[in-house]
Amino acid sequence: MKQRGKQFKLRIEKLVYGGKGLGRLNGxxxxxxxxxxGDLIVAEETVQKSGYSEAKVVKILERGRSRVKPRCLYFGKCGGCDWQHVRYSDQVEAKRLIVEENLQKIGKIKKPNIDEVIPSPSPWNYRNRAQIKVKAGRVGFFAKNSHFVVDVDRCPLLKEDIEDIFPKLKELLKELPTQPAEFHVYSSSKDEVLLKIVYQGRFKRFDLPLERLREILKVNLVGYGIYRTNREGYPERLDFFGRDFTYEIVDKFKFRVSADSFFQVNRFQVGNLIDRVARVAMEHQYMLAGDFYCGVGTLTIPVGRYVHRAFGVESNFWAVSDALYNKDINGLRNIQFFCRETEEALKIVKDYSPDLVIVDPPRSGLNERIVRTLAALPRIKKIVYVSCNPSTLARDIAAFHQFGVNMERAKVLDMFPQTYHVETIAVLRKVR
Ligand SMILES: C[S@@+](CC[C@H](N)C(=O)[O-])C[C@H]1O[C@@H](n2cnc3c(N)ncnc32)[C@H](O)[C@@H]1O
Structure with a gap:
C-alpha cells in the first residue's frame, strides 16, 4: 500500500510560474x-526537498476570493489549462507579479517599471491552433506531467469553428489506415483551416480527397498534410493536399502564413503586440531596424513602416518565404529578410549595424554571444525584447546590463489565458 504523506493546514499566498500555488509551512x-x-487547505506532502516541498489538496477549508467555477468539464484532468478556477483578472495579476519577481530576482532590477498590463480581450476562444494528441482511439490533450491522452470533445480555448473538432477527428480516424500520433489544427482569422496529420514511426500512406476531410470535419479546410516526426522530434512534411497556407488579417496588415510557419496563437492579442512594438519604432527616426526570430514578418513589417530600412532574420524556410511575400502584399519596399539562425547572422548584424533591434526568441531565450554582439553594436539605441518566458528574459536582461544596456520599461501581455504562460515586451536602452 502507498504510504500517505504528512498532512497539514496551508494558506495559499500566490500563484507561481508553472501554475502551482505557493504556501508556507514554518517558513x-x-x-x-x-x-x-487565499485558499486555506488541508495539504498532503507528495515531495520533500531540503528547500521546499510539493503537496496536493486533500480538502479545501476556505475558498480564496478569486475562485470561480471552471468552464470546462475536463479541467483538472486535461493538462492544457492551469487556472480556469481562478478569476480572469486575478490570473492577469498573478502574471504581472511573476514577471515583476523574475525581473527583480534574476534580472537584478530593484523596482522594474512595468508600465502596462494588457489582458486578453477575451479569455475564451482565443487560440487559433492546437496540437491534439491521439492514443488508443482517445483524442485530446496530455494530462499534466504525463503522456496519458485525456479524451475530450471540446476545448473552450479554441476558436469557435474548431472548439468542437474532437469528435470529428475521431470520425476521421476511422478512415485512416494507421492511427496518427497527433493532429495539428490551425484556423486563421479568415476561418480557413489547415490540418497536419502527424505520424511517429511507420505508417501506411493514403491520399483521401480534401473534400472528404472537409465533409467529415465540417470546417473550411483549405489543405491538409501528412507529416512524420523526425529524430529531433519535429514533424517533417511528406505530402500536402490542397493549399498549404492561409492568411491572417490583423488591423491594416495582411500576412500569409504557411502550414509550417509560426504565427502568434492568441488572435485577440496579435494586434496589441504589433501596436506596442511599432510604437517604440515611432519614438525616434530610426535608420535601420533588425528583427530577429521574425517569423512571417509579423513585427518586421509594421515596424518597417516607421523606420528608414528594416531587416528580419528567421531560421524557418517557410516563414521566410511568407515574410518575403508579406512585405510585398503590405506594400513595403524597405525590408530584407535572411533565412538563417540568429547565431549565424551575427556577422551580417555587425556589418549592417542597426540602431533598433527587436528579438522574439523561443522559450530558451538568447545566448551570451548574441547578447554581447547586440549590446556592442555601435549605433544601437533600443532593443525590444518580446519573450514568452519570464525567467530567460530576466536572465538575458541581467546579461545585457553587464554590457551597458538597461531595461527601461516592460509590458505584460496575456497571450495565454487560463494557463500560467505569459508574454512580456521589454524595452531596453543603451546607456554607455
Ligand atoms: C516566438 S516566434 C516569433 C515570431 C515572430 N516574431 C512573430 O511575432 O510572429 C520565434 C521564431 O523564431 C524562429 N527561430 C527559432 N530558433 C531560431 C534561431 N536560432 N534563429 C532564428 N530564428 C529562429 C522560429 O522559427 C519562430 O518563427
Missing part, C-alpha cells in the same frame, strides 16, 4: 497544484 515553501490565492 518553508510548499507548492500545490490547482489552488487559488
Amino acid at each position: 518553508k515553501a510548499v507548492f500545490v497544484p490547482q489552488v487559488a490565492p
Whole structure:
C-alpha cells in the first residue's frame, strides 16, 4: 500500500510560474497544484526537498476570493489549462507579479517599471491552433506531467469553428489506415483551416480527397498534410493536399502564413503586440531596424513602416518565404529578410549595424554571444525584447546590463489565458 504523506493546514499566498500555488509551512515553501490565492487547505506532502516541498489538496477549508467555477468539464484532468478556477483578472495579476519577481530576482532590477498590463480581450476562444494528441482511439490533450491522452470533445480555448473538432477527428480516424500520433489544427482569422496529420514511426500512406476531410470535419479546410516526426522530434512534411497556407488579417496588415510557419496563437492579442512594438519604432527616426526570430514578418513589417530600412532574420524556410511575400502584399519596399539562425547572422548584424533591434526568441531565450554582439553594436539605441518566458528574459536582461544596456520599461501581455504562460515586451536602452 502507498504510504500517505504528512498532512497539514496551508494558506495559499500566490500563484507561481508553472501554475502551482505557493504556501508556507514554518517558513518553508510548499507548492500545490490547482489552488487559488487565499485558499486555506488541508495539504498532503507528495515531495520533500531540503528547500521546499510539493503537496496536493486533500480538502479545501476556505475558498480564496478569486475562485470561480471552471468552464470546462475536463479541467483538472486535461493538462492544457492551469487556472480556469481562478478569476480572469486575478490570473492577469498573478502574471504581472511573476514577471515583476523574475525581473527583480534574476534580472537584478530593484523596482522594474512595468508600465502596462494588457489582458486578453477575451479569455475564451482565443487560440487559433492546437496540437491534439491521439492514443488508443482517445483524442485530446496530455494530462499534466504525463503522456496519458485525456479524451475530450471540446476545448473552450479554441476558436469557435474548431472548439468542437474532437469528435470529428475521431470520425476521421476511422478512415485512416494507421492511427496518427497527433493532429495539428490551425484556423486563421479568415476561418480557413489547415490540418497536419502527424505520424511517429511507420505508417501506411493514403491520399483521401480534401473534400472528404472537409465533409467529415465540417470546417473550411483549405489543405491538409501528412507529416512524420523526425529524430529531433519535429514533424517533417511528406505530402500536402490542397493549399498549404492561409492568411491572417490583423488591423491594416495582411500576412500569409504557411502550414509550417509560426504565427502568434492568441488572435485577440496579435494586434496589441504589433501596436506596442511599432510604437517604440515611432519614438525616434530610426535608420535601420533588425528583427530577429521574425517569423512571417509579423513585427518586421509594421515596424518597417516607421523606420528608414528594416531587416528580419528567421531560421524557418517557410516563414521566410511568407515574410518575403508579406512585405510585398503590405506594400513595403524597405525590408530584407535572411533565412538563417540568429547565431549565424551575427556577422551580417555587425556589418549592417542597426540602431533598433527587436528579438522574439523561443522559450530558451538568447545566448551570451548574441547578447554581447547586440549590446556592442555601435549605433544601437533600443532593443525590444518580446519573450514568452519570464525567467530567460530576466536572465538575458541581467546579461545585457553587464554590457551597458538597461531595461527601461516592460509590458505584460496575456497571450495565454487560463494557463500560467505569459508574454512580456521589454524595452531596453543603451546607456554607455
Ligand atoms: C516566438 S516566434 C516569433 C515570431 C515572430 N516574431 C512573430 O511575432 O510572429 C520565434 C521564431 O523564431 C524562429 N527561430 C527559432 N530558433 C531560431 C534561431 N536560432 N534563429 C532564428 N530564428 C529562429 C522560429 O522559427 C519562430 O518563427
